[in-house]
Amino acid sequence: MPSYKAPLRDMKFLLNEVFDYPGHYRTLSTGANATPDIVDAVLNECGRFCEEVLSPLYQTGDEEGCRLEDGEVRTPNGFRDAYQQYASGGWQGLSAPEEFGGQGLPASMGLFKQEMMGTANWSFSMYPGLSLGAMNTLFLHGSDEQQQTYLEPLVEGRWSGTMCLTEPQCGTDLGQVKTRAEPRADGSYQLTGTKIFISSGDHDLTENIIHIVLARLPDAPKGTRGISLFIVPKFLPTPDGGVGERNGVTCGGLEKKMGIKASATCVLNFDHATGYLIGPENQGLECMFTFMNTARIGTAIQGVGPAELSYQWALDYARERRSMRALSGKKEPEQVADALIYHADVRRMLMTQKAIAEGGRAMLYYAARLADHMVDGHMRGDQEAVDKYDDKLGFLTPILKGFLTELGNEAANLGMQVFGGHGYIREHGMEQIVRDTRIATLYEGTTGIQALDLLGRKVLLMTRGGAVREFTLKVANFARKHLTNSQLRPMALELLKLTGQWNWLTVRVMLAARKDRDVVSSAATDFLMYSGYVTMAYIWARQAAVAVAKLDTGGEESEAFYRAKLATAEFYYQRLLPRALGHATTMLAPANTMMQLEAGDMACTR
């Protein structure tokens, strides 16, 4: 079984040469500590931890899975020790404010850490990942007392967090949530109900687990307007910040699932459990959006991570395994046959994986700068800045989550294909990547729901196309600047064509939706995928532009590295970007071919 190697060269290329993170950090109130030396040291040390501690637990964690013993969940062997190392290394508080025991580094550094951890071992990374969402919810919506009680142990990693939304009857449509919260005389609430599919809902890694729970007050309005948000600790905190009495929340079962088997997915029963309201009554869903947005960007990483891991392993295999001779003539005459890597069809698969992994990573790092500015606005109490960057990030979030996780699945499957039949055999690990990755398009809002959020809410309803106009203007300005460079001109021309087309498609869909409301839903996924391909094209062109410049002047990397960047960008434009045109065509097809059949006439069975 191969192991994970942190792609530090690519990460540093993006940070230092493409997106000027050193300059960016100098503009942030949290950026003073993020000097190039510190950033470098953090990346190197995190890479080492992921390679040496998390990667070796990837396959064993999958084989062993989690167990429910006497109502308590046990994680696979080695997870507790790895978690202790993680917590004692201060990794959980990397981007948390210093007043709560964090290291006060910019939010983006947390994302770089999450990417490496998630690629080395996605199941493991979910435990601290959900805690981050809980921490962010408390930072933004918790009372002073709640922040004092919960944040420090969460930041230190002594306690962990969960996100409890889903119930048996609803995952997407949270307006159907039934869990009840009855007010008590002492100001707390008593929660009763069942949540399912709760990641990290119970485990043996931390001394306490803080559940962030959606529930309904007795006289709450129906639907999403009647949902409130609560903190429900597994153990009630004592006044001195310790762990007290056991609360009425128990794990009723562990889901048996296709992948991420070392991540505990729990049924949680709330039986007169004590809870504390976060934020105003009946505004729980708005407060929960903080958590969901954190989780969505976190889940977008699950598109890039598996693409990277699967690519690393497929590349090694394609260099070693031999099969027949290359069509253009023998490449390894001293060997019995040429290595797989010399066959163009294998290159198609490898280059697709590479373009997805590196293009996806760059999309995430582009967005992480916006997240930094948003957090910075919060810290400075500058609501205008918060709203500005929230809008920009809000437009990109469904694209990152929906598009990158769909492509992550493709890349993982291609990696398995490179291995041929051996990819299907467990010992090589390729089928595990496929199984582990599959969930990414499902949780934190399915691809279809991300697509509706993008097209229905953010593009049509909230901005009437303005979000697309704003983003494409930026892309077009970039493209115009590079029209005169012979190596970049084809990409720049293509980008100019696509930015025009993206706006035109938005107007066409908007007009069609006025006549037939089903069009928003029938066009949404194609619109999201189209948006993803064009956004990735922009991000690949930015990498190519830096590579061309550095080939001329010299940079931090080798000439071969920059040539590889340029070649991958050209591959993306020629081989992957044309898919956008298919999505452009299908999104304009009327909804009636989908909707004309009566629901009762869909089946051919008796």
Ligand SMILES: Cc1cc2nc3c(=O)[nH]c(=O)nc-3n(C[C@H](O)[C@H](O)[C@H](O)COP(=O)(O)OP(=O)(O)OC[C@H]3O[C@@H](n4cnc5c(N)ncnc54)[C@H](O)[C@@H]3O)c2cc1C
């Ligand atoms: C391993 C795992 C871990 C999870 N972790 C958590 C967790 O930590 N916390 C938590 O609360 N939940 C968690 N979930 C739940 C997950 O977020 C939900 O399963 C997901 O949001 C989808 O909800 P659902 O399963 O109820 O599907 P449904 O909502 O029933 O959707 C079914 C299908 O219908 C589509 N659909 C639904 N409504 C519409 C619509 N209006 N228009 C168009 N299409 C629609 C969906 O896109 C989907 O394809 C987890 C799930 C799994 C499997």
